[in-house]
Amino acid sequence: MYAALGAAVAFYSYPFFPGLPGWLLLLLLLPFIIAICLFRVLSLNKLSVFVSAAALGVSIGLAAGAMAPRAASLGLPSESINAVSGMLIEDPRQFNDDRGMGILALEASSAGDGLRASASGSITVFFPADVIPRLKEFGRGCGIYTEGKLIQSDRGLLFRASAVHIVKPASRLEQFRTGLRTGLLTKFSPKIDSENPASAPVWSSLAMALLLGVRDNLDSSLSKGFAYAGCSHVLSLSGMHLALLSGLVAFFLRRILGLKPAMIVGAVFILFYVWLAGGQASLVRSAIMYFLGAACVWGFLKRDALNLLCLAFIIQLLFQSGAGSSVSFILSYLSLAGILTLGETLHECFKGSIPEIIGAGLSASIGAFIATSAVVSLFFGELRPVGIIAGLIIVPLSSLFMIMALGILIIVNIIPLLFSPLNAVLTLVYRLIEYAVAYAGKVPGLAAPNPWPVLALSIIMAGLIYFVQYKASAYRSAIAPFKN
Template identity: 25%
Template structure:
């Protein structure tokens, strides 16, 4: 396959044993592994080199004026649009434009704008979405925010963008003919672009386990290639001479592949679309060359080509889910193809679901329990009626529109009705209590074991010769997997305290062998909040889906904004918080959701102690006991965690006046302090610092936050007493561990 051959056993003077063959295979595998590693490093280096100009501009303070060309169709974003800009000689940029609509900035438009450049960076918290990698796949490393029309102007279209212009036509025709909401679903089904679907609808599709229909797949390409292949064959059939002199079948295949390529370009070259096209192209090429090609070889070739041109695809969830699903469908095809059509559909759906469960657990921490029955119902209708009807109606509509014939909205009625029906079924199904199962994030070892078991079961179903070997392999893999679980269960009794990297905000997590405590949940506004996208994925990645105590220090957005997301995603037993001020709307939203879910909520008005198991206590100091405190920050809860003689102080956003009160009621050296108010100069007074003398100080803040946090003077106060400073934007999520002997250790996401 790779152009390397090794003598077979008994062939010539080289008689290789099975062991030497294995050794040779390992050498070849190692060579390709290191070549691949070098390829990724080289690709990363070239991308940084290409964006060197933007990197230099991003280090400047304040805004810069840039001019560039929009090279992608803008998509909706919060309060505006998001688009991609080519800055001549500097690189590509993701630009958010507040107050603009998609029609204000068509592709190919030259624009000038004023904005502050920022590098696209991940929150450094385990289990979270790799946003940095997602943008690197698109050749982008920087982002900017501007406002229309105050800081952004259009200078006219200077570059033709035929593919993007065609995407605009498709979007406009769908929105005009079937309405905004249905058009969003139709756009996702046709182009794989989900930005026009509102958050709740998108989440409903994934909860129901049919989110895959919102991506371009082999079914789409099969419809397009078959339609145009048959069309060209039909047109050629009008001439007997052409039928006799031309290779009609080859021409039909070539035309079908050409239109399939156009369709993939229209769909934005998503991983699943690339995989489907390359497989179609491989089979078409094999037909031209009169060579046989197995489905596994076509799949392998597709994977190799995609990774060759974009090595970042290896960590793309869509790429991995698509290839694993197709591989196991091919592997199980002898078993799937037995029985009647309905039995085949059931088998196909089960294998597709099983092959994606481990990766869905890793990337999304959930799976759908109703995916199998729902797919059995929806996929036949989608594949035979809805999707072919949608694509063909769209082709007819655009053709009539291009020839100045007004397309009738009547021809869209069946499609609109079916999409409405699909949406209704999905919405109702996703509301079922059993629709979604939030599951622990498995380790890579567990994922490997699962896929090995699935592989060997497939081998077992293939016939008698491999049966005994397959049974043994499945048994051994299960033993390894169960042994690993046993080891994990009996070797995880350390106390763990985490300060999560949530950007500009704060969230802290305590794990004891028996309890989980969450103190604050970061910022943001639901549904785009840190609780949904950072805190919940982190907890699930640590195999924790139940929170015993959720403590809200105070009701400001950077601390309590993520609470709604956590309450929606995970099971919470009890919520504790201070008395709210009348103007704090976020408290009303939290209280409403708590009432809806029946979660007990308690306002703390006096000092309280909570036991978290053996030798572990939580002490809560409310600000309401001090009547002379007027600031909201000072009225928040201060939490102290104590275990095995070690202490961690979490003072939230208290300021100097409350710090004085705290030093009077509680004074001792602490092992770790989460710096009050993110390192603001109004906090961490000299008296406070001297009273607690922390060994480690954690500053939780967002890089380039605009508030000047943390203040250099504050950092210097801690350095003077010998504290070690840790910062979430630099070190990422910070973990403090207390073992059974009381030893205290610190580790960070970066190391």
């Protein structure tokens, strides 16, 4: 935990440090690793170990900061650039108006007078509607040359493309992945009416979003409804989605293979799923947590959820440092940290006064909300407390929907005649989600343009929760002898 705190402080304050080469910062890890080993062997006091762990974390944070991709460097004056080229590093995303966007790892930039220069970093490119089908066909990893206009926004440089040329196909492995994704996505839209092949189940776009993270065809009103209901995290592939899918695998394999072999098969499945879905930061975090949990089952690590989360943070920061500054990365770790600390404390307070089926979910929701409020305020300027209650209904419904959507896709390929009755049931669940999201979304949010008061209030609420838990624990200890 101390190492993770040190890493977080160093990584997020890295812009204030002078630019140091990454290899030099990594070299700083060695003496701290040796120091920690010596402290353990010599059984020195815990304070020394904590200080060394924090120092090790600072070195890791600095190293991750040095390795993280920096802002785009175009090599030419921005006002003269009319074309950029590079490689798509994410699957292109399509909007409801058929236009789209993608992240381009820059290789070169061009100006109107024929000048061409090397470029580095990454830039968000907005594509016209007519090129999206072709970009989806070639997929992540392909090289493109795009003409258009460079735009300076409050979030940095953007590029609005007017023409796009595919100059290099993706690797064979990426081509296989793109073909597999395309094939799976067609399975999410089985035709209901053979005379009207354009018709598809109303739930298909939500199934794509929850199972593969593809929100291209998701109804904009439903997407906004999740956000207004304070449940936008449901649409982002994360621990909930991975737990459900890996849980299904474990359920069918555990009795056949046993717990430990089933964990290995589950790990292979998770690696494949993360690769197929695209490696979003929150999904990678969940995968690392699964692997660490498997190591606990095999006896290599102690079962301590908070320490495992901290270890996952350090691992992901080193191997996916570019994602460390993304909102999804930050919120993913903060929300789970809030659940494991404030949520568990509240859960203890609720025992005996609130039914367990409600208390467990409510305490987790409150813990995650408090832990993430300041960051949500910073990036979005608004808080949606209704999500604390709405999540108790929307999250279970979404989980049920995921299981049923996956089941119907498997069953229909075996017995096509069952599609109509299964479709009717799944459509009903979809409508329930739609209604719950719309109803919760009507509750107004709280404007919070300044994150500092929100942070202060969050700290006060956290302190109050721990104080109440302390008083409750003291009260139980005082009356325990009388119960005997």
